[in-house]
Amino acid sequence: MKKPILLFLCLSISMALGAQSSLFDALYTTKDTVEIGLETDWKGLFKNKKKKIYQPITFTINRPTGVIVLRGKVRTRGHMRLQVCQNPSLKIKLKKRDLLAAGFTELNDMKCVLQCSRGSLGKSYLKRERMVYEMHPIFSDFHHRVIPIRLTPSEGLRGEDAYIEAMFVEDEEQLAQRYEARILEAKRASTAGLDREAYVNMCLFNYLILNTDWQVFNLHNVEFINPKGNLKFIPIPYDFDYSGFVGTSYAVPFESLGIKSVNEPKWLGKDVTEEEMKRGAAHFISRKEEVTSFISDYPTLSASDRKRLLKRLDAFYNVMENEKKLLRLLKG
Numbered sequence: 001m002k003k004p005i006l007l008f009l010c011l012s013i014s015m016a017l018g019a020q021s022s023l024f025d026a027l028y029t030t031k032d033t034v035e036i037g038l039e040t041d042w043k044g045l046f047k048n049k050k051k052k053i054y055q056p057i058t059f060t061i062n063r064p065t066g067v068i069v070l071r072g073k074v075r076t077r078g079h080m081r082l083q084v085c086q087n088p089s090l091k092i093k094l095k096k097r098d099l100l101a102a103g104f105t106e107l108n109d110m111k112c113v114l115q116c117s118r119g120s121l122g123k124s125y126l127k128r129e130r131m132v133y134e135m136h137p138i139f140s141d142f143h144h145r146v147i148p149i150r151l152t153p154s155e156g157l158r159g160e161d162a163y164i165e166a167m168f169v170e171d172e173e174q175l176a177q178r179y180e181a182r183i184l185e186a187k188r189a190s191t192a193g194l195d196r197e198a199y200v201n202m203c204l205f206n207y208l209i210l211n212t213d214w215q216v217f218n219l220h221n222v223e224f225i226n227p228k229g230n231l232k233f234i235p236i237p238y239d240f241d242y243s244g245f246v247g248t249s250y251a252v253p254f255e256s257l258g259i260k261s262v263n264e265p266k267w268l269g270k271d272v273t274e275e276e277m278k279r280g281a282a283h284f285i286s287r288k289e290e291v292t293s294f295i296s297d298y299p300t301l302s303a304s305d306r307k308r309l310l311k312r313l314d315a316f317y318n319v320m321e322n323e324k325k326l327l328r329l330l331k332g
Contacts, residue, residue, distance in 0.1 A: 022107040023070075023099060024174050027147050036061050038151075040074055049076040049088045059094060061102075070098045077111065081241060084250045087114035087122070087164065109171040114151070115164055116241070116248065123165050125241065125248050127300040130167050132209055132240045138291050139284060140201050142179065142225070142234045144170040169238065172223050184224035184233055189216050191270050194224075195232040200280040202235045203269035207329075208284070208316045210244025211237070212253055212266050245309060265315070267329040274327055281320040288317055 021029075037060035045055060054073040061068040072094035082088050092110040099108055113129070115122035136143040147168040176183050191199060194216070202222070206214060214221040214237055224233040242251040244263040251262045259266050269277075295301070295309050319325045 020103075020105050022105045022174060022177070023094070024107065024110065024145075024147070024168065024170060026104065027168065028145055036149075038074075045074065045076065046088070049082060052076050054093070057092060059092070068102045070094045070102065072098075072108070078239075080250065081116060085114075085116035085122075086118060087116060089113045105177075107171075107173055107177060109173055111169045111171050112149075112166055113169055114166040116250075118164075121249075124302070124305075125246060126165050126167065128246045128305065129240050131298055131301065132243065132245050133167075133169070133238075135209075135291065135294055136205065136237075138287050138294060139205055140198070140236075142198060142236050144175065144236065144238050146170070172225070175223065175225055175236065179225055179227045179234075181225035181227040181230075181234070184219070184226070187219065189219055189222075189224060189233070191216055193233055195230060195234050196276055197279070198232075198234045200269065200272055200276050201283065202237050203267070203272065204280050204284055206237060206243075207265060207267055207269075208313075209240060209246075210262055210265060210312065211240055211242065212257055212259075212262065212268060213239070213242035213251075214268070216270075244312070247305075247308075267332070269330075272330060274330065277326060277330060278323070281326050285317070285320050 037058070039058040039060070040055060052075045054075045057072050057074040059070040059072060061070070072092055074090055074092045076082055076088040077091040078089040090112040092112060094108040094110070096106040096108050099106060113126065115126040117125075130146055130148060133144055133146045149166045149168060151164040151166055170178075172183050175181070199216075206212070216222060216235065221237060221239045223236045223238060225236065226233045240246055241248050242262060244251075244261075247263075253259045253262050253264070253266070257266050272280075292310070292313060295306065295313060298306070301309070319329070
């Protein structure tokens with residue numbers, strides 16, 4: 001085993017050991033900085049990153065009352081990031097008995113997104129993607145939560161940075177518990193089985209952030225949950241690194257879309273009626289002031305990125321507030 005990678009989270013674990021909270025919930029709801037260690041063979045993990053093979057990991061939480069050590073396994077995850085990024089995203093599965101012994105529930109899956117590349121550019125990508133996740137709740141009650149973290153480099157992750165930025169993204173089992181829902185187990189999906197309001201909302205959100213890297217039929221960058229009492233599935237988008245809002249250098253649109261850049265808006269909704277579109281647009285218009293303030297005040301955006309995103313926001317609402325332009329989207 002190599003020396004631990006220390007993660008300094010801008011949060012603290014304030015739960016009592018006997019409280020039945022998931023590890024993710026405990027980390028998400030805290031405020032003070034907590035030191036966490038991840039110990040694994042990082043060189044081996046990165047060398048075999050495309051194979052996505054699990055290997056042992058030790059997850060250490062340092063608390064004022066003592067140290068909690070959780071064992072588990074880790075592998076790489078993702079597709080394009082796995083090919084182009086120096087630091088791949090991670091899938092961590094912790095041992096359930098260790099979580100229970102520490103006072104947490106059995107929810108043991110953790111998704112970790114690391115900054116793609118070393119230096120300020122990789123950090124800026126991660127910060128903008130985190131911003132998109134945090135912006136999503138403005139428009140939808142169904143969204144992923146994220147936890148910002150910092151990894152202090154150690155052997156296998158050394159570079160010019162003082163630390164590597166990352167974030168935990170809420171896993172689907174955590175989503176299912178929070179929304180009291182079941183997860184779609186099938187490998188294929190159809191828009192016919194989706195909640196129409198939620199589907200149109202997702203399409204409009206992806207249109208706003210200039211995201212074309214998603215598909216319903218093969219569950220690409222979309223998770224589906226069926227909340228208790230709802231007859232249809234709710235689609236929840238994730239992985240926004242290919243969106244124009246995030247603006248990574250490696251993001252290019254599929255040739256079949258007929259656009260030259262991810263910064264060109266492209267409507268990808270299927271079989272949306274005019275009434276559904278107008279209702280969806282009205283909802284986004286009702287959030288215009290809130291989202292404008294969110295972007296204007298977001299702390300980690302550079303001046304140039306803030307200007308660029310506000311310009312896109314204006315263009316989006318120019319379409320939403322003009323019925324002819326809005327309905328023209330449905331005609332392709």
